[in-house]
Amino acid sequence: MSAVGKGAGRLWSVRVVGGLAGLLAGVFLASMVWAQQLVADLSSHLIAITTGFTGTEVVLFGTTDGAGDVAIVVTGPRTPVTVRRKERIAGIWINARSVRFEQVPGYYMVATNRPLDQFVGRPVLERHQIGLPNLQLGPREQLAPDQLALFRSALIRNKQRAGLYGITLGQVAFLGERLFRTNIYFPANVPTGLYNVEALLIRDGEVVSAQTTPLVVSKVGFSAEIYDFARNQPMIYGVAAVIGAIAAGWLAGAIFRRV
């Protein structure tokens, strides 16, 4: 943990000091720190949500310096989420109890080369938040443990249904001894923001090397412009929407006047 933390800290400070050159140096430095025990990269560092976006796949590939197991953890931007439970009140089902979680990743996926319990113990999984049971979500309310567990599992279930949390472990495939790759799928409803793709090399039940690669999911082009417009100038956006609708209605009326 300390090596990972220091490495991440150094990477961060370097990045702040100098722009692109610093970033490159940082990545270089980070790989130096762990003596190239594990190097990984993505086929793309930007997922562009365009008007025709229907989901996409990113390939993660890398190499290790010898035997060992690899775990890939992809974590989306963390935002608050409210979980509500419906109850039957006067015969109809309406929202009653709610719990707010402050630190919920918008996306979460784990991939390994073999089942986790075969090569790593609980403490390591918890420390690195590997696997859904070990994901920290930051519930705000103080709740009875059984109640909290209920809401927590409901949150995960809903995210899984939306295709944003992995239902099963993804498969990391080794090509020979050292080369590995895995495909990470992002559905059409993937939230935008900065993603962390963490590649961990595990030997004898301990993390011996880790590398974090950023991945940006961003709306681009027309859909990005509309979204920004609606967010930043909601009033003008509303006026534009109304004017557009009036024009469209007028046009339609004129076109079909004779028909």
Added chain:
Amino acid sequence: MQVYLPIAEMSVNALLVLGMGGLVGFLSGMFGVGGGFLMTPLLIFIGVPPAIAVGTQANQLVAASVSGVLAHWRRGNVDVKLGVVMLLGGMVGTVVGVWIFSLLQRIGQIDAAITLSYVFFLGTIGTMMMVEASRALIRRRAPTAKRGKLHRHMWLHGLPLKMRFQRSKLYISALLPAGIGAIGGMLVAIMGIGGGFMLVPAMIYLLNMPTGLVAGTSLFQIIFTTAMATLLQAATNQTVDVMLALLLLIGGVIGAQFGTKAGGRLRGEQARLLLASLVVAVALKLAFDLVVEPNDVFTISTRMS
């Protein structure tokens, strides 16, 4: 062909949405109603969040009512003075409605509130229309029914602030059309519908307006309440997706043209009975969903707190 909706943040099949717009447009052309009451449930059904379905519908209805009012305007079937009085009430109703909408969204009850208001309004109006249309059909077979009074006097006509509406040949309290407008405005804001199915009977039975002027005048008023609802929804709740509105619009405009022609071949009572069955069916479906235990009693929301 998939299209990504920037505000709803989801990808939908463009042809499906165009088709839905076309179908609802066809029905609205056939029966002369806005069709919002069908579109909002359909949008929710394909996974659009209810709040966005409502906000976007308001925007789409602006266009639909503009093109609708043009035809009525050319035939001189719009009572502008009465429309403006209704509109004043409508403005107040819309502001109140959007405020209620925000409040419900904050406490997490907006979905249930939208569904409940649908069940209530569609159920009531649909049943009333059904009864009325069946009676008319029966009367047609036995044409012995006596003619009713031309003008019934109710306590409503004793209200203050009397105004003269030359076009509609009415001398009534301004509070009456303004009140009807206010209810219409609230419906636009909370349910994402123009409220035509509510306004038209109210104008006929409560105001005793000449039937020929009712559709044009209510549409005229709906342009402004939907425009205002769009503005307020965009500004306070950010729930207007112009991309979705555009798709619905294109489908709706084309569908309405065919619907109008098909409607010409239907007899009045039959058309009303069909429409009433449709309205009641939608209400029953929504009521069913409210009463039956959902697959998962837990839901999550990331939009706002």
